[in-house]
Amino acid sequence: xxxxxxxxxxxxxxxxxxxxxxxxxxxxxxxxxxxxxxxxxxxxxxxxxxxxxxxxxxxxxxxxxxxxxxxxxxxxxxxxxxxxxxxxxxxxxxxxxxxxxxxxxxxxxxxxxxxxxxxxxxxxxxxxxxxxxxxxxxxxxxxxxxxxxxxxxxxxxxxxxxxxxxxxxxxxxxxxxxxxxxxxxxxxxxxxxxxxxxxxxxxxxxxxxxxxxxxxxxxxxxxxxxxxxxxxxxxxxxxxxxxxxxxxxxxxxxxxxxxxxxxxxxxxxxxxxxxxxxxxxxx
Amino acid sequence: xxxxxxxxxxxxxxxxxxxxxxxxxxxxxxxxxxxxxxxxxxxxxxxxxxxxxxxxxxxxxxxxxxxxxxxxxxxxxxxxxxxxxxxxxxxxxxxxxxxxxxxxxxxxxxxxxxxxxxxxxxxxxxxxxxxxxxxxxxxxxxxxxxxxxxxxxxxxxxxxxxxxxxxxxxxxxxxxxxxxxxxxxxxxxxxxxxxxxxxxxxxxxxxxxxxxxxxxxxxxxxxxxxxxxxxxxxxxxxxxxxxxxxxxxxxxxxxxxxxxxxxxxxxxxxxxxxxxxxxxxxxxxxxxxxxxxxxxxxxxxxxxxxxxxxxxxxxxxxxxxxxxxxxxxxxxxx
Amino acid sequence: xxxxxxxxxxxxxxxxxxxxxxxxxxxxxxxxxxxxxxxxxxxxxxxxxxxxxxxxxxxxxxxxxxxxxxxxxxxxxxxxxxxxxxxxxxxxxxxxxxxxxxxxxxxxxxxxxxxxxxxxxxxxxxxxxxxxxxxxxxxxxxxxxxxxxxxxxxxxxxxxxxxxxxxxxxxxxxxxxxxxxxxxxxxxxxxxxxxxxxxxxxxxxxxxxxxxxxxxxxxxxxxxxxxxxxxxxxxxxxxxxxxxxxxxxxxxxxxxxxxxxxxxxxxxxxxxxxxxxxxxxxxxxxxxxxxxxxxxxxxxxxxxxxxxxxxxxxxxxxxxxxxxxx
Numbered sequence: 001x002x003x004x005x006x007x008x009x010x011x012x013x014x015x016x017x018x019x020x021x022x023x024x025x026x027x028x029x030x031x032x033x034x035x036x037x038x039x040x041x042x043x044x045x046x047x048x049x050x051x052x053x054x055x056x057x058x059x060x061x062x063x064x065x066x067x068x069x070x071x072x073x074x075x076x077x078x079x080x081x082x083x084x085x086x087x088x089x090x091x092x093x094x095x096x097x098x099x100x101x102x103x104x105x106x107x108x109x110x111x112x113x114x115x116x117x118x119x120x121x122x123x124x125x126x127x128x129x130x131x132x133x134x135x136x137x138x139x140x141x142x143x144x145x146x147x148x149x150x151x152x153x154x155x156x157x158x159x160x161x162x163x164x165x166x167x168x169x170x171x172x173x174x175x176x177x178x179x180x181x182x183x184x185x186x187x188x189x190x191x192x193x194x195x196x197x198x199x200x201x202x203x204x205x206x207x208x209x210x211x212x213x214x215x216x217x218x219x220x221x222x223x224x225x226x227x228x229x230x231x232x233x234x235x236x237x238x239x240x241x242x243x244x245x246x247x248x249x250x251x252x253x254x255x256x257x258x259x260x261x262x263x264x265x266x267x268x269x270x271x272x273x274x275x276x277x278x279x280x281x282x283x
Numbered sequence: 284x285x286x287x288x289x290x291x292x293x294x295x296x297x298x299x300x301x302x303x304x305x306x307x308x309x310x311x312x313x314x315x316x317x318x319x320x321x322x323x324x325x326x327x328x329x330x331x332x333x334x335x336x337x338x339x340x341x342x343x344x345x346x347x348x349x350x351x352x353x354x355x356x357x358x359x360x361x362x363x364x365x366x367x368x369x370x371x372x373x374x375x376x377x378x379x380x381x382x383x384x385x386x387x388x389x390x391x392x393x394x395x396x397x398x399x400x401x402x403x404x405x406x407x408x409x410x411x412x413x414x415x416x417x418x419x420x421x422x423x424x425x426x427x428x429x430x431x432x433x434x435x436x437x438x439x440x441x442x443x444x445x446x447x448x449x450x451x452x453x454x455x456x457x458x459x460x461x462x463x464x465x466x467x468x469x470x471x472x473x474x475x476x477x478x479x480x481x482x483x484x485x486x487x488x489x490x491x492x493x494x495x496x497x498x499x500x501x502x503x504x505x506x507x508x509x510x511x512x513x514x515x516x517x518x519x520x521x522x523x524x525x526x527x528x529x530x531x532x533x534x535x536x537x538x539x540x541x542x543x544x545x546x547x548x549x550x551x552x553x554x555x556x557x558x559x560x561x562x563x564x565x566x567x568x569x570x571x572x573x574x575x576x577x578x579x580x581x582x583x584x585x586x587x588x589x590x591x592x593x594x595x596x597x598x599x600x601x602x603x604x605x606x607x608x609x610x611x612x613x614x615x616x617x
Numbered sequence: 618x619x620x621x622x623x624x625x626x627x628x629x630x631x632x633x634x635x636x637x638x639x640x641x642x643x644x645x646x647x648x649x650x651x652x653x654x655x656x657x658x659x660x661x662x663x664x665x666x667x668x669x670x671x672x673x674x675x676x677x678x679x680x681x682x683x684x685x686x687x688x689x690x691x692x693x694x695x696x697x698x699x700x701x702x703x704x705x706x707x708x709x710x711x712x713x714x715x716x717x718x719x720x721x722x723x724x725x726x727x728x729x730x731x732x733x734x735x736x737x738x739x740x741x742x743x744x745x746x747x748x749x750x751x752x753x754x755x756x757x758x759x760x761x762x763x764x765x766x767x768x769x770x771x772x773x774x775x776x777x778x779x780x781x782x783x784x785x786x787x788x789x790x791x792x793x794x795x796x797x798x799x800x801x802x803x804x805x806x807x808x809x810x811x812x813x814x815x816x817x818x819x820x821x822x823x824x825x826x827x828x829x830x831x832x833x834x835x836x837x838x839x840x841x842x843x844x845x846x847x848x849x850x851x852x853x854x855x856x857x858x859x860x861x862x863x864x865x866x867x868x869x870x871x872x873x874x875x876x877x878x879x880x881x882x883x884x885x886x887x888x889x890x891x892x893x894x895x896x897x898x899x900x901x902x903x904x905x906x907x908x909x910x911x912x913x914x915x916x917x918x919x920x921x922x923x924x925x926x927x928x929x930x931x932x933x934x935x936x937x938x939x940x941x942x943x
Contacts, residue, residue, distance in 0.1 A: 119628075123636045123920035125878025128896055128912050129643075135900040135908070136646045208758060215760045216882050220897055234763060238886070243770040244781070251770070255763030262758035263751075270754075339843045370846030383837035386856050388863075388934070397855070398845055447845075 014271020017204075020264035028078035035072035036060075039228045042067045052247060061249040064233075065240035070250050073228050074257060080229035081211050081261055084141050088210030091149035093203040096156025097195065103157070104164025105187050111161075118154040126151050127216055134222035141224050144214045152209055156202040160195050167191055201272045208262035215258050230254035285352075286315040286487045287336075287455055292349035292359075294328070294335050296558075303558040305331040307511035308349070310584055313504075315454070318481055318488045320498035320519065322534070323508035326555055329491045330379075332508075333457045336489075337376050338366045354454065371402055375448040377441075377458040384444060385432040391443055392428035398450045417446040421476055438469040442476065449480065457489045462497060474501045495534050499523055507531050510555050510566040513584055517591035527593035527601045529571045532608035552616050565596070572613045573597055573604055621931070629924040636916050637689060641682055644909050655906055657698035664696060689913070695906035697899075704910035707895060712914070714784055715884070715891030717798070718807065719876045722814035727869055730819040734826025735858060738834060750824070757820035762882040765813040769886065772809060779809045782888035810887040814880070818872065822865055829861040836860070867930045874922025878915045 009015050027034060036058075037043065043050040043059075049067040053059050061070035103114035130147040137143060167173065168191070176186050217223050218231030219238070237243070237251035294306035305328040313319045321329050334340050336351060338358070350357045354373060358366060378384035386394055392414060399410035415425035421442040432440060441461060448456050458477065462470040478501055481488050490502055498505050498519060505523070506516040507530060515528040526532045533551040553570035556562050562569070564579040571578070577596045584594040587601075597604060607613045655668050669675055671693065673684035688694070694704035737749055756764075773781045780786065784806050785797075797803050833839065834857055842852045881893035888894065892911050899907035 119632055119923075120635050120639070122923060123632050123916060124639070125875070125912075125915045125919050127881045128878050128893075128915050131881070131897065131900050132643060132908060132912055133646075135903070136644065212760055216762065219760075219762055219882060220885060221901060231760075234760075234766070238766060243766060244774045246770065246775060248770070251763075251766055255760055255766070258763065259755060259759040263755050266754045266758055267751075334840075337844045339840060341840075367846045370844060372846070376841070376844045378837065378841060380837070384841045386838045386842075386860070388859055389856075397847070397851070401848075401851065402846055 011271040013267040017264040017267030017271060020260055021268070024078050024082065024261060024264075027075055028082050031075050031079060035069075035075040037069040037072045039073045039076040040068060041072075043069060052245065055249055061253055062247065064236060064250060065242070066236075070233075070253065073233055074230070074253050076228045077230040077233065077254065077257065080141070080214075080224075080227045081258070084144060084214045084229075085207040085210045085261070088145040088148040088213070089203045089206035091145060092152050092206050092210075093156055093199050095149055096153035096202065097160050097192075097199045099153065100157035100160025101164055101187055101192060101195065104161035105168055105191060106183075114157065118157060121151055122154055124151055126213070130213060130217055131220060131222060134217060139217070139222040139224070141214065141227075143222070144210065144217055148206070148210045148213055152206065156199065156206070159202065160198060163195050163198055164191060167194055197272070201269045204265040204268040204272075206265075208265035211258055211261055230258050285312040286354065287311075287313040287489075288350075288352040289332075289336075290350045290352065292332070292335065292351060293347045294331050294340065295345055295347045296331075297343045297345075298559070301559045304347075304511055304561065305344070305558060306335060307558070307561065309508075309511075309513055311506050311513055311516065313455070313487055313489060315487050316481075316485050317504050318478070318490055318502045320502035320505040321489055321491045321508060322493065322495060322498050322505060324493055324555065326558075327508045328511040328558070329493075329508050330459055333376065333459045333489070333491050336457060337370060337374065339370075371398065371448075371453065372451045373453050374455045374457065375451070375453040377444050377448045377456060377461050379460040380464050385440065387432055390429055390431055395428065395447060395450065398447060403451050413450070414446075417449055418443075420449065420480065421446045437465050438473060441465065441473050445473075445476065445480070449484070449486075452484070453486060455487045455489070457491065459491045460493070461490070463492065463494070470497070471500075477501060495523075507534065510561060511558055512566065512594070513592075514567065514595070515591075515593045516584070517588075521588070521591050525591075525601070526605065526608075527587060527591065527598045528567075528595045529573050529597075529604065529608065530567050531593075532605060533614060536608065536611075536614070551614060565594075572607070622928070625924060625928060629921065632920050632924075633917060636920060637686070637913060638682075640909060640913055640916065641685055643912075644905060645678075655695045659698065660696070668695065694910040694913075697907040698904040699902055700904070700907065704906050707907060708892060708910055708914055711890055711892045711895050713797070714889060715877060715880060715893060718810055718814070718884070718889060718891060719873065719880060721807065722811045722818060723869065723872055723876060725811065726815045726818035727822045727865070727872075729815070730822025731826050731862070731865060733819075734823040734828075735830055735853065735861070737823070737827045738830030738861075739853070753820040753823045756816055759817070760882075761813060761817040761879070762886045764816055765810065765883050765886040768809055768813055768816075780806050782806075784890050806889075810883055810889050813883055813887075814876070818876070821868060821872070825868055826861060826865050829864055830857055833857045833860045863930065863934055866933060867926050870922055870926030870929050874919040874926070877918045 009018060043063060044067065045053075050059075050063050051065055051067050053063040055062055059069050059071065061074065063069055064073070099114050099117075103111040126147065129151060130143060133147060134140075134143040173186060173190060176190055181190070214223065214229060215231030215234065218229055219235045221235060223229060223232050223235065225232070231254075233254040234251060237247065237254075242250045289309050289311040292306055292309045293304060296303045296305050307328075309328075309332060311319075311321075311332075321332065323329050331340070331344065335344075335346055336353075340346070346359055349359070351359050353369070358369060361369075385391070392411075395414040395417065396407070396410050399405045399413055400407065403410070403413075405413060414428060418425045418428060423439060423442050423446065427435070427439070432443070435443060445461075448458075461477065462473050465473060474497065477488065477490070480486075490497065492498060502519050504517065505519045507514050507522070507528065509530050515522060515526065515531045522531060523535055526535060530551070551570055556566055556569065564581055565571070565574075566581075568574045568578040575597065580596075582594045582596050584592050586592045587598045593601075595601075655672050655674060656665055660668070671684065671688060672695070673680045676684075692705050694708070696702075697704050697707055700707055733749070737746055740746065769781065773779045784803060785800075786802050786806075839852060839857060842856050877892070880891060881897060883889070884891045884894040885897050892914055896908060896911035896915070898904070899911060
């Protein structure tokens with residue numbers, strides 16, 4: 001187990017991805033120490049609110065339209081990104097793995113029903129659905145997580161199902177059946193552990209989808225107004241004419257942070273692919 | 284003067300564990316108009332030899348030494364474009380599994396025409412006629428030219444591959460295990476097609492196979508390959524009835540007769556040596572029932588009878604060794 | 618073959634029906650008076666009465682559903698609260714803009730991606746490959762609206778080369794779709810949103826084409842093609858590319874469907890008057906009939922394109938088309 005982790009890190013893609021995640025986690029944990037200011041604190045220069053300040057030694061990334069320090073917001077944004085990302089990824093991978101396991105192992109009508117559900121779900125456009133749901137219920141990270149979990153599971157399910165189909169024919173599964181193992185036992189005790197690495201692979205990509213979803217929702221005004229997230233930063237910047245003002249240090253970093261985190265997920269999944277499926281490895 | 288004369292050819296593969304000499308100093312002569320069998324177990328390098336002769340080795344393979352004199356020229360020393368000119372026009376190839384070798388998304392007609400027009404310089408109409416002629420030659424209905432490879436049976440696909448190979452009337456055709464993937468009845472049919480074509484068109488053929496029975500049925504000459512080297516060569520009847528090398532002796536006892544018959548199968552125990560770090564002396568020594576101290580030095584491939592070469596120190600005792608080899612007990616592990 | 622097609626068509630209609638039903642349910646999630654889905658307090662008495670009758674809003678939920686379904690099949694989607702026109706009219710006006718944006722960006726992205734991917738498959742190893750793959754991944758990882766913001770800030774606001782939003786400059790009224798397509802002003806406005814989308818979308822075809830090409834180039838029939846002495850061009854173009862393109866074509870069809878929904882944010886950043894932007898506006902201002910209509914339209918396109926993608930693959934791969942039994 002430890003050895004496979006080390007060989008996983010030897011792949012340059014996986015190593016870079018893992019380091020990015022490591023940095024983000026560290027920053028999130030130490031946000032209180034690393035951020036020079038409170039993210040929501042309105043700073044002042046003398047008596048005036050410190051709006052739109054450029055890069056200075058006091059504010060490495062300048063300030064927002066309401067006088068808040070951009071760097072501090074960026075740092076605290078890691079928390080929301082990780083929270084939403086991990087929760088949503090966990091949810092969607094759990095659902096996808098469970099359904100993939102059931103439809104792959106049980107086959108027959110279970111498979112048909114799940115497949116049918118997947119077709120329906122794939123027919124619902126993700127962003128519009130999330131927006132409408134947010135508008136009709138309540139904007140916030142709950143809607144984002146729910147949308148990701150209910151609409152993005154088919155990809156994972158399909159792949160897990162394929163792997164379960166091939167595992168089902170293996171000799172040791174036959175042996176378990178013959179010795180009278182119950183079906184749930186075979187599925188969850190024998191087969192599930194074998195598909196977990198693949199599920200984890202999809203999990204790392206799912207974190208990216210979740211963060212992008214949250215960013216889009218926030219950008220359109222349906223994010224959680226109480227938390228500082230990178231998506232909310234971008235929305236504020238856009239709404240306050242940061243583009244026309246050329247306030248690059250305000251709107252460039254949050255997007256770059258999102259990109260880095262999503263990219264990390266992609267890189268890890270590409271790296272693990274080489275480990276899990278060596279034949280696929282051709283770049 | 285042979286049509287093809289391989290002189291000391293060496294082919295190296297770069298692998299994760301080092302350099303493997305898949306072909307390590309091959310000497311082979313193929314006279315014009317003959318069917319020469321190249322026989323050996325898997326991994327001995329015979330497929331590599333075929334690909335090396337066609338000049339199409341995978342990225343990790345390279346010719347590292349020797350000459351290949353074909354129609355009077357050393358093709359190894361030719362430039363890439365000169366080599367390309369020879370390919371298919373003078374020397375063609377029939378692959379092992381035609382399913383993978385034919386383009387799955389193109390009809391046979393298109394694949395035939397491509398070769399005939401692009402490399403043969405024929406006009407479309409003439410190429411079409413020639414394609415039909417070639418199909419008839421191999422026993423296929425020209426109507427099938429409009430089909431895709433997956434619509435053919437295994438035997439028919441192989442016939443189509445043969446038709447493709449003969450398209451530009453080459454003087455040498457290398458057939459790489461052409462019947463291995465087919466069932467026994469179809470094997471016979473395809474071998475008959477190959478023999479008929481060879482005698483009709485007068486071309487030379489190298490038939491690469493691991494099956495001695497195929498060699499016995501279809502070839503007039505044979506070269507036995509082991510661990511990247513030729514260990515015996517000569518006319519088929521001569522080599523099969525009076526083998527001089529212990530490996531050949533073992534092979535002739537290890538296969539059921541393609542004509543039927545009731546022979547006991549006696550396999551040669553053990554496995555071929557590593558090609559990355561081959562033994563210094565005779566490469567067959569570890570598995571040879573007749574090994575002696577002298578075998579620590581590598582024997583040369585020499586003619587010990589007219590037109591019959593072998594690489595063994597004990598070739599003078601061949602007759603008595605043959606008698607011993609005929610007994611299954613000789614081949615059992617000590 | 619015809620039976621297969623009929624089966625697919627049936628499947629498509631079934632999914633469309635279920636999705637529209639889900640939409641009906643989705644919009645009824647709103648707490649409070651269900652008539653608010655269609656009737657705004659600002660409507661006149663006649664409008665109120667007409668809508669009440671048309672959508673059966675004073676009857677049971679099942680009857681409402683039937684009226685709604687019936688209306689839907691006739692293209693009747695109600696009246697927009699805030700934009701003063703029928704929803705179907707608004708959608709019809711916005712749809713061409715979205716379609717043009719999507720098609721232009723997707724085609725450009727795929728054209729680039731296919732060529733670049735094939736090129737990369739050829740040139741393995743080296744600096745180019747080491748840089749190209751992470752870059753392609755990075756463009757897919759970045760939020761598309763952020764890419765749009767960057768381009769907008771640099772090329773429109775800072776450099777002034779492109780307009781900062783909208784589809785037409787004030788005063789320009791081309792009238793018909795045809796006139797719009799040849800209007801330089803329209804294309805000038807289309808440039809940045811299309812460029813943004815193209816940048817975002819090209820990663821997928823690039824990586825996909827490269828991966829499939831690599832697989833195909835290792836296939837035995839390519840080795841055979843080399844043995845036949847065919848020219849490199851012939852090998853790549855006629856044999857390798859054709860085989861490698863199959864999954865890419867499928868991805869294109871799927872991308873077309875998904876893009877419609879995903880364009881939502883880009884259309885907002887650039888104030889591009891497409892269906893996506895209508896949806897966002899409608900949702901932000903509680904204009905429920907419009908939101909519902911826009912959502913349905915986007916979903917319908919997605920479902921249809923998914924089915925077409927399936928069909929396209931079956932049609933293009935002769936192994937599937939000529940009924941190969943696996």
